[in-house]
Amino acid sequence: MFKDNLMMLRKMRGMTQEELAEKMDVSRQTLSKYETGESLPDVEKSRLIAEVLDVTLDELVNYEGGETRLPFPPKGKHAFGMVKVGEKGQIVIPAKARKIFDIKPGDVLMVLGDEERGIALLKEQDFMAMVQAMRHMETQNCAIRCAEDCNM
Template identity: 65%
Template sequence: MFQENLISLRKLNGLSQEELAEKVGISRQTLSKYETGEAVPDIQKCKKLANIFQVSLDDLVNYEKDENEFGVGVPPKGKHIFGMVKVGDKGQIVIPAKARKIFRIEPGDNLIVLGDEAQGIAILKEKDFMGMVHKIRTGQ
């Protein structure tokens, strides 16, 4: 998985092997060995690669693309694609289980739906939204 993720992230970021090797402080040949699986970087080099690509170290090393994903590789830190949901007759959607788990959404929670015609829809837990409003009002 590491090799595929490294190649995917390098290409996604428009970097040549030589450019990425320079950022990491290794030779192009060493980077090539990482990509072919002939060598594995030490933890410090892995951390540096994860920081360059702004992904978690765990995702850099272990990320496996889910069959429900849309051809997107390793996501940036804190970003997720949970798959598609279908809107019901009354506008209802089912929030995927993985999203509910990550964001700790429980039955009975109140959610706020925000919209921006240029950027789309966002769903936040009521308490998180109210916390942001409080910070804005108090200037914290």
């Protein structure tokens, strides 16, 4: 897994073995051994590789990409895998997604949809905060327009 992820990420970033090795302060031969699985870097070198390749150490070591071997998503974006929709439309949110987004039993989620881009789930409090922010902006814009009208 590590060796495949290392090679895929290096190529995705358009880097040669020589370029990545130089950033890590190792020889190209050492990096080649990491990519073939002949050897593994220590934790500090692994952390540096993850930093240079702009992924987390966990992603560098554990990312599997599922059955379809999806490419690494951009930092801060996630591909949690596939879920099956049940008879009544229910889905199980993957454990990693629940952990990252702090979703707990009993939380209320808002389901939003865009026919071209898909479905989004937001925690109720995050959705309501967005609505309040939009209302606040609307009120400010209205006040600005009123002030401009009065000065005419």
